[in-house]
Amino acid sequence: xxxxxxxxxxxxxxxxxxxxxxxxxxxxxxxxxxxxxxxxxxxxxxxxxxxxxxxxxxxxxxxxxxxxxxxxxxxxxxxxxxxxxxxxxxxxxxxxxxxxxxxxxxxxxxxxxxxxxxxxx
Amino acid sequence: xxxxxxxxxxxxxxxxxxxxxxxxxxxxxxxxxxxxxxxxxxxxxxxxxxxxxxxxxxxxxxxxxxxxxxxxxxxxxxxxxxxxxxxxxxxxxxxxxxxxxxxxxxxxxxxxx
Numbered sequence: 418x419x420x421x422x423x424x425x426x427x428x429x430x431x432x433x434x435x436x437x438x439x440x441x442x443x444x445x446x447x448x449x450x451x452x453x454x455x456x457x458x459x460x461x462x463x464x465x466x467x468x469x470x471x472x473x474x475x476x477x478x479x480x481x482x483x484x485x486x487x488x489x490x491x492x493x494x495x496x497x498x499x500x501x502x503x504x505x506x507x508x509x510x511x512x513x514x515x516x517x518x519x520x521x522x523x524x525x526x527x528x529x530x531x532x533x534x535x536x537x538x
Numbered sequence: 539x540x541x542x543x544x545x546x547x548x549x550x551x552x553x554x555x556x557x558x559x560x561x562x563x564x565x566x567x568x569x570x571x572x573x574x575x576x577x578x579x580x581x582x583x584x585x586x587x588x589x590x591x592x593x594x595x596x597x598x599x600x601x602x603x604x605x606x607x608x609x610x611x612x613x614x615x616x617x618x619x620x621x622x623x624x625x626x627x628x629x630x631x632x633x634x635x636x637x638x639x640x641x642x643x644x645x646x647x648x649x650x651x
Binding site for chain 2: 452461462463464475477478511513516521522523524525526527528529530531
């Protein structure tokens, strides 16, 4: 059973770069899209972007200028970098696997437990 | 963007009652080539990540109790919870995957009266 776990600093200073890693266990990172999704405290879900194991990416247009995703096949991990963070970027960040069936569809399952990132000096 | 709007924002029902959650998309998420609605539903309990309940608008994920059902097509969708149980207390989200910029509804909180 595939499991995902987010890791990284829980506190980032304003204007700096948020860096998170998602480790996939119980399955290969190969042949799947992997997404990052965030949830500000008490609010709804926002899709940040996704990456395929060959490095192909799609990003939320509202975050595209600040987001970079990468994948490390050797470690079965993928990562998120978000630059120039502000208080508005404080959230629980989730990684999730995109489920695509017969080349179409894209829902998320499973999800990691999430990591709380606070933006403060 | 495709904007997803859920209603109501919250509802409180007695155990055993039926919960009905609506989700409306700003444009159709029905893909004409395969006649599938590109919509999923998730359940999020406090302190937990979202859990997939339904995809293709009406296909229940394996292991999800059959009191959960999804319906609708085009722009209007419904998640129904028949015979509400205490463990169904959660926030429910719809998500469209029609465009390559996935968006979620704002969530509907379900509580026990």
